[in-house]
Amino acid sequence: MSISREDVQHIALLARMHLTEDELQVMARQLSGILEHIAVLQEADVSSVALTATLLPQSGVMRADVPQPSYTPDLLLANAPDREDQYLRVKAVLD
């Protein structure tokens, strides 16, 4: 299993990342290495195991619809890289 340069380019686009040609090559090599490493899982015999969407033992866990106060906006925005008044400020995004 290997990841091509084009695969990396596509993933980078979805992640809104710009990678140089060199970085594309490096990423392709490294991601391929990771997949090869993980590929060992393919060898496990899971024919007797049913497909599942979760490994959690419980299901149907829900909460009542009761609003609770949260932290103050100032505290929540404290780690924001940039803010303007009570807004988070980000680079221009074209729709």
Next chain:
Amino acid sequence: MTTTAASGVAHDYEIVIGLEVHTQLLTASKMFCSCGARYADDAPNSHVCPVCMGMPGVLPVINRQAVEYTLMVGLALHCQIPEFSKFDRKNYFYPDLPKGYQISQYDLPFCRDGYLEIQLDGQTKRVGVTRAHLEEDTGRLVHIKDGMGDAYSLVDLNRAGVPLLEIVSEPDMRSPEEARLYMQKLRAILVALGVSSGRMEEGSLRCDANVSVRRRGETKLGTKTEIKNMNSFRAVQRALEFEAQRQIAEIEAGRRIIQETRGWVESKGITVSQRTKEEANDYRYFPEPDLPPLTVAREWIAEIAERLPELPDARRERFIARYQLSAQDAEQLAADRPTADYFEATVAAMTRGDEPSRAKAAANWLNGELTRLMKEAEQEVADLKVTASGLAGLLDAIDAGTISTTQGKTVLERAFASGEAPVAIIQREGIAQLSDTTELEAFARQVIAANPKAVEDYQRGRTNAVQFLIGQVMRQTKGRAKPDSIQPILIAQLDALSAE
């Protein structure tokens, strides 16, 4: 049917429409955290917490009420409710989505394979509902261009995480009008259930459309476009009319339809291509590992079904059967729950006549004068200052002959503006009809004395002179006199003059 689609070349084509409707659910708290979900007009980022801001290490917990509302909608739309359901992650990067993914439902939605019925030209048409699934709303972006030409965006996450229900129809609609009727019926059901505010103009109810055209007789679907940004029922119909014509013109000109997303530009009345960088279907859905799947107990479904309120179609039929309303009146009243409630409260509060005659008067005034006033003031029934019992008092006064219909309209206008009870206005302003004969006789004498020409006309046998004189008395009394009571008095006085 639209004039354009019915004419010329357009008639050779069939329009195929499917709708994707999103509605925020009226829960008190958000979908996966306990932040308040009613954020309208509040300061930015004042209803946020580490969960809905997507901070690392936090965990979502499902809001039971949102699931229950979803199941209510599923039952009202005759859907199947599978026993097993789960949430999935829909991955994409955009600043309105703090986690980098939206929690949604992919292959196992709560509701599937239902339908909704619309009434068109006296016929009932069934539109399939493919699925209804629960997800979370995104944040709001404000795009700014400052004086220096720098562009940036401001992010408000109050809306992020509000429960959002997506209802997807089958491509069963064949005209923009059918699409509008579907949208209106769906809104009526959502509002009747009490799960949605139904306010399209505020964006709490949104509609996207998939539309394609094909030559009549063709069974394969044409290439579709997705239309966004339609913020009213009227916009839905207009946008789809425009888009269908555009597609037909493209095909007629020998060009191919490109599958793309197009935005409706209300001010220009056109759709324009919205190039999106995201490649279609590259959301890399996978099961949400932070949320256990849900088993939807059959007992829960049965209990919800038991509690479902009366839905618009059933209410319309009851209005026709019980109040003997016309189909049109019943449809108009039953289509909006607050209006229907107001109507029934008015009929119940009226004290004169039998129920059908009370209902007839209430329907006429509600669908007529009151609707006109609300349209002018851009109000809805929920905003009305005139209460149902207030309107009932007014209609009783008209029925009793205390005031005329014309006076009733004036009183209603004042009550509509001030909120004062109509009966109180009638009493305070002395707007009661003059029924005192002596007083009416005095007015008649005055009018006869002031209009010798009309009297002469009458004596020459021109009976419409009487109508003119009635009008004059009405003017003198500022509409407080009833024409039927004035007429005999005037004629008696005129005849007495002639006999002299």
